[in-house]
Amino acid sequence: MLESLLIANRGEIACRIIRTARAIGIRTVAVYSDADANALHVRSADEAVHIGPSPARESYLMGDRIIAAAQQTGAQAIHPGYGFLSENAEFAQAVIDAGLIWVGPNPSSITAMGLKDAAKQLMQDAGVPTTPGYLGADQSPAHLAAQADAIGYPVLIKAVAGGGGKGMRKVDAAQDFADALASCQREAASSFGNDHVLLEKWVTNPRHIEVQIFGDSHGNVVHLFERDCSLQRRHQKVIEEAPAPGMTESTRAVICAAAVRAAKAVDYVGAGTIEFIADGSAGYIKPDRVWFMEMNTRLQVEHPVTEEITGVDLVEWQLRVASGEPLPKKQHELSINGHAIEARLYAEDPAKGFLPSIGTLEQFELDANVRIEKGVDQGATISPYYDPMIAKMISHGLDREEAREILAYALNGSVIWPVRTNAAFLINALDHPDFIAGTMDTGLIERAGDALIPPLMPSDEALSDAAHRYARQALAGFRLNAPPQQDIMLSVNGQPVPVYMPIHDYVDQHALAGPKDDPSSSWLTDSGQTWRIEPMRASSTGGAVASDGAILSPMPGRIIAVAVAAGDAVIKGQKLLTLEAMKMEHSLIAPFDGTVAELNAAEGGQVSEGVLLAKIAKAA
Incomplete structure (x- = not known):
């Protein structure tokens, strides 16, 4: 059995590997970037080595530094986890050539199966x-478009070196093919260093x-x-x-x-x-x-x-x-x-188009009644550099329905703040009739659309529970001739919300039932979402609606494409810029017909959240 192991990865998979290695007596070595200096996997390992700056291409994708770290610490083997260099045959061979053990398949097997x-x-x-499709070497856009026509729409474009959902586009009509191909190739080149694609027939009810x-x-x-x-x-x-x-x-x-x-x-x-x-x-x-x-x-x-x-x-x-x-x-x-179900918990905001959510986890409590695989803990900072998955929650039951109910209950009981997550979205997906029936296909989420997006505010029941708590705190001033009802103004994530309450309910002892509401911390959780709740002490205002055509960066990231120039006429919905953050592409579009009055973005530029990238002047 191995005596020492270096894990060439980060996050929950690094923590997962460390746990098993320690259980069977193997010493573990972690590697980390600047952003992960105090990460959970670093603190969990027996030893840790710094390998570079925060961007993955300058740290976790630097195979020579990882091998050097293994040699420096006396590690016998390297486990790549998943993602990063896990399916890189050249890296696997380099590990072996360095006299180390590669915890994975032979490089020849990776090569044979690595290109789709x-x-x-x-x-x-x-x-x-x-599946029927096109596997040829001719990668010219015209030839690929002709092959897609021959296969028949809808078709699926897939990066031959892809994985993890990257470099894939479903195309429903011929007029959409060119843009989808360009986007797919760009993402494939960025993620895998290879922009070649194949085409497959889209299977009905896949x-x-x-x-x-x-x-x-x-x-x-x-x-x-x-x-x-x-x-x-x-x-x-x-x-x-x-x-x-x-x-x-x-x-x-x-x-x-x-x-x-x-x-x-x-x-x-x-x-x-x-x-x-x-x-x-x-x-x-x-x-x-x-x-x-x-x-x-x-x-x-x-x-x-x-x-x-x-x-x-x-x-x-x-x-x-x-x-x-x-x-x-x-x-x-x-x-x-039995049956097991896993939900991937992402630091992203479903209400904002699933944009990644970054920041410090002031509260991070996951229900302990299911298996938890996590890469962060309370106090950790979610950065824009890596995949937004922060944890996995796994239930096991005697049958599928029991496993489904256990997982939904666990997601509902988790408290995460202020970083937004997809927990409520996951609960809605688990509760969808097609999922319950086991008849879902890969298009279910797209078809369900906004029905799976959680509400922006807590339910009336949850707000009532919170209002009761604060009302009881004010019982010392209760008078017999008090009005029969009262509006209590609560601050919900800084937004004022009036809650109507009959006065006799102030002393109703069942008011604490329902969604979790922790009086000591003012956190309210309702159906997988967490809000900060407190009585209003001063007026506050919500964010202004951006109606002046200002296009702001929704998160820190890198501009990877600029589709317009200053002075260009644009129509509502037209793509202006493409921002890459957390390994995902995000298109910024024109809010209405008009002209590009201002453009402050250049391809390759790094931008912070809230930066003015462009401004659209309304058409006369």
């Missing part, structure tokens, strides 16, 4: 069914089904059943579960056998995932309506749901296999126990 076009061809040769596989250096390969990751927003997984609802035993046998064949085709060693797309239009998954999409040659974000239903620690398996041991279990020793 080559992987699809390899799977076709291995007899694994694949379900995202993936199979966890594991191989060792002794020729053994097993599967650990399937997961359903169909609940996605912009191709980014939001909620995952295992096993997949609507999965028949015959279909499970077919896709799991195909996954094992795929792994054996590349002599796979370690943890990997074979991803399939299934046609869910029948309400269940048919064996002949499932196609290979891609293979992820690493541990997945959603691996905990597989651990929960199998009782297997996949990180421990990784470390044992990397040490040269055979797989701890054979296929017949693996079985499914």
Whole structure:
């Protein structure tokens, strides 16, 4: 068994790996950037090494610095986690060439499966069914557009080196293809250093089904059943579960056998995932309506749901296999126990188009009745440099409905302030009728639209509870001839809100029931959202509506595209600028027809939140 391990990652996955490594007696080494100097994973490891400035391309993507840190600290092996360099074959080979152990598949396997076009061809040769599409080398926009026309819309553009939802665009009509292609290629080049794409036919009622596989250096390969990751927003997984609802035993046998064949085709060693797309239009998954999409040659974000239903620690398996041991279990020793669901908790504001939310976590309390995988704790600062996922919450139940109810309850009881999160959005998704029925597909969130976006204010019940608390504090001044009702003015996140209350309710002892309301801290949580509540002491004003055409930066980030020039005529909804922050692209558009009266943005420039980037003058 290994004695020491460097984790070439950050956040919750670094903390997750450290926990298992420590449990089996392995010394751990963390690496960190400037932004992560006091991060949870740094404080959790036995030793930590600084590797560079805050941007990932200057720290966590600097393979030579990571290898040097391993050598400096005497680490025997490097675990890449997921993301960053986890599927970089050159880095894996460099680790091996440096005399270190790579906790992952052979570089040749990463190369074989790392490019989606080559992987699809390899799977076709291995007899694994694949979706129809275009895998060619001609990447000219005109040729790709012609291929999309031949496939038939809607089509999906995918970066061949992509992953994590990056470099993917669904295109519904030919006139939208050119813009979608350019955006996809730009994002792919930025995220993966490779702008080549492939095209796939968009499957009706698509379900995202993936199979966890594991191989060792002794020729053994097993599967650990399937997961359903169909609940996605912009191709980014939001909620995952295992096993997949609507999965028949015959279909499970077919896709799991195909996954094992795929792994054996590349002599796979370690943890990997074979991803399939299934046609869910029948309400269940048919064996002949499932196609290979891609293979992820690493541990997945959603691996905990597989651990929960199998009782297997996949990180421990990784470390044992990397040490040269055979797989701890054979296929017949693996079985499914109950149901597990995972929700990804993001620092983002659904009410503002899911823009990333940054700042200091003054309050960060997650419900302890579910499994928590977190990369931050109270007092941590959420920066704009990395993916906005701050934690994962995983429930396990005897059946799917029990797991769903447990997770929704846990999300509802979490207190996070002032950073905004998607917790309430996740609760709404879990409560959606299609999710409850297990008939969701990858388009559910897009179709549901604003129905999943949480309200801007607490419910009347929650506000009433808060008002009762402050009313009881004022009972000393209660008079028999007091008016029969009173409006209490509360400050809700600094905004004045009047709450009507009958006077007799002031002494009603049931008023504390309902949403969590902590009198000691003035935090009010309601359906997964947290507000700061206090009685009004002075008037306050809300933010002014930006009706003068000022285009402000919604967050810190980098300008990656400027689509207009000063003096240009623009129409409402036209894209003006593209801002990159937290590994995502955000388009800033014209609020109305007019002219670009002022432009203060240049491609490649870094901007702070609230900076005036452009100003649109209304058309006469």
